[in-house]
Amino acid sequence: MFLRLVADSFTRRPRRKIISMAALAMGMGVATAALSVSLDVGDRLAKEFRSLGANLLVTPEADSLPLEIGGVDYRPANAGAYLPEADLGKLKTIFWRFNIMAFAPIVQSPAQLLTASAMEHPAPADYTDIQVIGTYVNHAVPVPDGTTYVTGIDKTNPWWTVAGRWFREGQHECVVGAALAKRKGLRSGDTVYLSVPDNSKKVQVFSSYAVTGILSTGSSEEEAVVVPLADAQTLARLPQSYRQLYVSALTKPEDAFARKDPKTMTPAEFDTWYCTPYISSIALQISQELKGTDVRVIRRVAEGEGNVLSRVRLLLWLVTGAALLAAALAVGASAAASVIERRTEIGLMKALGANSGLVGILLAAEQLLLALVGGGIGFIVGILLARVLGYRVFGFAPEPRLFVLFVVLGLAALITLLGSAYPVRQASRYDPAPILRGE
Amino acid sequence: MAPSPMFWRIIRRLITANYGRLFVVLLALGAGAAVTSALLNLQIDAKKRLTTEFRALGANVIVTPRSGNSQNGNGATLDASFFSRVPGQYEGKPVPAVAFLYVIAQVAKAGTIHFEPAVLAGTEGQGITQIRPGRRTEYRTNFESDPNACEVGVQAASQFKVAPGDSLQLRNQGSEASCKVFAIVATGGAEDTQIFTNLQTAQSLADLPGRLSLIQLSVNATPASLNSFIAALGRQLPDADVHGIKQFAEAEGRIYSRISGLLSSTVLLILFLTSLCVMAGMSNVAVERKNDVGLMKAIGGSVRRVVRLFLAEAILLGFAGGLLGSALGIFVSMWLGKAVFGVAAHPRLIVYPISVALTVLVSIAAAFPLRRLASVRPASVFRGEE
Numbered sequence: 051m052f053l054r055l056v057a058d059s060f061t062r063r064p065r066r067k068i069i070s071m072a073a074l075a076m077g078m079g080v081a082t083a084a085l086s087v088s089l090d091v092g093d094r095l096a097k098e099f100r101s102l103g104a105n106l107l108v109t110p111e112a113d114s115l116p117l118e119i120g121g122v123d124y125r126p127a128n129a130g131a132y133l134p135e136a137d138l139g140k141l142k143t144i145f146w147r148f149n150i151m152a153f154a155p156i157v158q159s160p161a162q163l164l165t166a167s168a169m170e171h172p173a174p175a176d177y178t179d180i181q182v183i184g185t186y187v188n189h190a191v192p193v194p195d196g197t198t199y200v201t202g203i204d205k206t207n208p209w210w211t212v213a214g215r216w217f218r219e220g221q222h223e224c225v226v227g228a229a230l231a232k233r234k235g236l237r238s239g240d241t242v243y244l245s246v247p248d249n250s251k252k253v254q255v256f257s258s259y260a261v262t263g264i265l266s267t268g269s270s271e272e273e274a275v276v277v278p279l280a281d282a283q284t285l286a287r288l289p290q291s292y293r294q295l296y297v298s299a300l301t302k303p304e305d306a307f308a309r310k311d312p313k314t315m316t317p318a319e320f321d322t323w324y325c326t327p328y329i330s331s332i333a334l335q336i337s338q339e340l341k342g343t344d345v346r347v348i349r350r351v352a353e354g355e356g357n358v359l360s361r362v363r364l365l366l367w368l369v370t371g372a373a374l375l376a377a378a379l380a381v382g383a384s385a386a387a388s389v390i391e392r393r394t395e396i397g398l399m400k401a402l403g404a405n406s407g408l409v410g411i412l413l414a415a416e417q418l419l420l421a422l423v424g425g426g427i428g429f430i431v432g433i434l435l436a437r438v439l440g441y442r443v444f445g446f447a448p449e450p451r452l453f454v455l456f457v458v459l460g461l462a463a464l465i466t467l468l469g470s471a472y473p474v475r476q477a478s479r480y481d482p483a484p485i486l487r488g489e
Numbered sequence: 490m491a492p493s494p495m496f497w498r499i500i501r502r503l504i505t506a507n508y509g510r511l512f513v514v515l516l517a518l519g520a521g522a523a524v525t526s527a528l529l530n531l532q533i534d535a536k537k538r539l540t541t542e543f544r545a546l547g548a549n550v551i552v553t554p555r556s557g558n559s560q561n562g563n564g565a566t567l568d569a570s571f572f573s574r575v576p577g578q579y580e581g582k583p584v585p586a587v588a589f590l591y592v593i594a595q596v597a598k599a600g601t602i603h604f605e606p607a608v609l610a611g612t613e614g615q616g617i618t619q620i621r622p623g624r625r626t627e628y629r630t631n632f633e634s635d636p637n638a639c640e641v642g643v644q645a646a647s648q649f650k651v652a653p654g655d656s657l658q659l660r661n662q663g664s665e666a667s668c669k670v671f672a673i674v675a676t677g678g679a680e681d682t683q684i685f686t687n688l689q690t691a692q693s694l695a696d697l698p699g700r701l702s703l704i705q706l707s708v709n710a711t712p713a714s715l716n717s718f719i720a721a722l723g724r725q726l727p728d729a730d731v732h733g734i735k736q737f738a739e740a741e742g743r744i745y746s747r748i749s750g751l752l753s754s755t756v757l758l759i760l761f762l763t764s765l766c767v768m769a770g771m772s773n774v775a776v777e778r779k780n781d782v783g784l785m786k787a788i789g790g791s792v793r794r795v796v797r798l799f800l801a802e803a804i805l806l807g808f809a810g811g812l813l814g815s816a817l818g819i820f821v822s823m824w825l826g827k828a829v830f831g832v833a834a835h836p837r838l839i840v841y842p843i844s845v846a847l848t849v850l851v852s853i854a855a856a857f858p859l860r861r862l863a864s865v866r867p868a869s870v871f872r873g874e875e
Binding site for chain 1: 520521531542543545551591607608675678681734743747748750772
């Protein structure tokens with residue numbers, strides 16, 4: 051009889067049940083969407099912040115003091131220490147290798163530039179002093195495990211834009227900084243001649259490079275010529291070496307624990323620290339792998355990123371909380387409404403001899419059934435909603451998680467019970483007579 | 490036809506007929522309005538806060554000499570008068586600005602004779618710590634007021650083995666100077682290798698009195714407003730090159746658009762939920778009022794008048810819920826702003842009418858189930874048929 055009553059209440063007035071089920075499903079759908087997006091979005095946001103640029107700088111340990119002003123090192127190319135290019139693949143063998151998003155080695159040297167028109171009969175004024183920067187763009191780095199890893203400055207510094215296209219390696223191609231191009235009237239398709247002066251020789255050898263693009267960076271690189279690393283090594287006579295390495299790593303924002311000095315940690319603490327992608331532990335792992343290097347955290351990027359990231363994450367959870375609250379309210383209200391409308395029925399049941407407890411259990415069973423079905427539908431709706439939202443706002447679709455399903459079903463059951471508790475208690479206290487008279 | 494006193498009396502009765510339901514509907518509308526206004530307010534505020542947050546990354550505008558091509562440390566320079574022409578304020582907020590003159594000098598710790606080249610940055614202006622973010626690892630404030638005080642980058646400090654309190658000898662092309670170290674600074678950038686002195690020391694060492702290498706500014710403005718600042722400053726300083734630092738401006742714009750998209754889609758979802766919630770209540774109302782509507786129709790009320798009655802009720806409810814909820818929401822957003830960004834969100838008056846209007850719209854949309862009442866046939870209602 052109990053089951054029949056429950057079943058009847060669903061089949062006899064399907065319309066009302068559908069409305070409260072829809073409210074429940076939508077509420078839980080929103081809760082699912084909010085939860086799935088915020089569970090997945092943290093990593094995505096961290097990746098978004100990598101567009102701020104590299105957060106680690108690797109330099110030779112035994113280096114003389116760099117004379118760097120505005121991004122240009124004024125040391126002669128033969129002064130100071132260099133690092134072997136062949137080791138770079140080891141970056142992808144550290145513990146947090148998947149958190150290394152990109153890296154770009156740099157060789158920089160003062161050089162002289164001649165335009166094609168001046169090449170025939172160069173006057174002394176035609177020799178323009180410039181910086182030549184060699185780096186990777188879309189370069190396949192061999193990794194010790196036999197694979198290759200494609201990376202370059204276009205990934206570490208995504209704000210660098212090239213009008214035209216980036217150079218290809220081995221083709222004697224280059225890109226020219228926007229300010230330099232404007233000054234010398236250079237355009238894509240032109241040819242320039244570059245040479246790094248060699249004081250031990252009388253005759254300077256100029257090699258030709260085809261300009262494939264004009265580079266805008268918003269800083270000193272706009273005055274330079276950028277060539278593939280191998281070409282810069284040849285020009286500067288520094289085979290197989292680089293001077294600086296910019297690494298862009300995905301990190302966890304630093305907390306109080308991360309700021310502790312690793313030397314004062316207990317072994318257990320050290321393990322935790324080492325196995326957490328803090329910027330400082332990644333820096334340590336890189337310096338262990340690349341011998342003779344000094345790995346420094348680029349503070350302005352790393353700290354700015356950490357601050358903004360933790361604030362945005364907090365905001366995300368607050369918004370999720372607001373969505374959950376609204377969903378709970380919607381579900382609770384519809385549960386309450388569906389009990390209020392059944393006063394007559396409850397009156398009749400009591401008139402026929404049902405006691406308050408039985409009426410309460412009956413209504414609760416109905417609500418629970420509603421919650422489970424509605425919550426299940428809501429979960430499916432929510433997954434779809436999360437896909438649409440995630441894609442539109444963050445450019446990715448979050449994966450459905452079983453964990454969210456359990457949370458949502460539990461939440462649905464709890465909220466419908468809470469929402470109907472008060473009206474159910476009221477209802478089970480009704481005096482049947484006035485209700486049946488229609489008062 | 491102006492509503493008669495009878496119209497208002499009926500409305501009053503309709504609204505106060507069932508206090509429990511009134512409470513549920515008002516709670517739903519009020520909570521919806523509160524969340525809407527809180528998130529909208531936070532959305533406007535987040536733009537400013539994010540901008541402020543990004544200022545922790547350092548300078549975002551830089552003024553350099555027009556032909557910035559130089560191969561020795563101090564090639565093209567600016568006249569110092571440019572620095573005095575940089576505005577001290579923008580949009581009511583102070584603009585930290587620092588003038589730099591870079592010299593490559595020979596440096597040694599006082600008392601030693603081993604000189605090595607290092608970059609000397611002469612600085613003048615307000616807010617060096619905003620322009621050059623990082624940490625002062627060692628800091629002795631009592632030396633800072635010394636006219637010959639200097640800060641040393643952490644790499645340079647270890648190269649020259651100096652600590653706060655030590656002095657450095659500086660030499661360049663026959664001129665000599667000295668400075669007393671008051672802080673060691675770590676930024677992770679080129680600044681770690683530099684020595685920061687006051688501008689006059691660098692100018693006299695470089696023999697470039699009244700000249701500057703560049704000016705850096707940290708302008709607290711949204712990306713669009715920053716661009717107009719750069720354009721205006723460019724017109725004001727026609728002989729110099731004024732440009733923004735692209736690195737941060739782009740990331741900031743991208744991250745703001747993500748946050749803003751997230752907040753507005755949440756607002757939409759919550760308004761939708763609110764309307765569902767109110768709709769659940771209203772569908773009960775529709776059933777209960779069959780008799781009333783039947784009676785109204787029987788004594789000659791037109792369908793239009795009946796619909797107007799219920800519409801007026803929905804608008805009134807929405808208005809009341811919206812007024813209360815939105816006001817609450819603005820307070821909530823101030824608190825949220827404090828929790829997220831550490832600074833209470835500034836309440837925007839524009840948010841209030843918008844969220845009240847949205848709530849009224851939601852309430853009208855939620856009155857949709859009442860449309861069934863238009864088709865009520867008085868005779869069948871009175872016979873007790875459904």
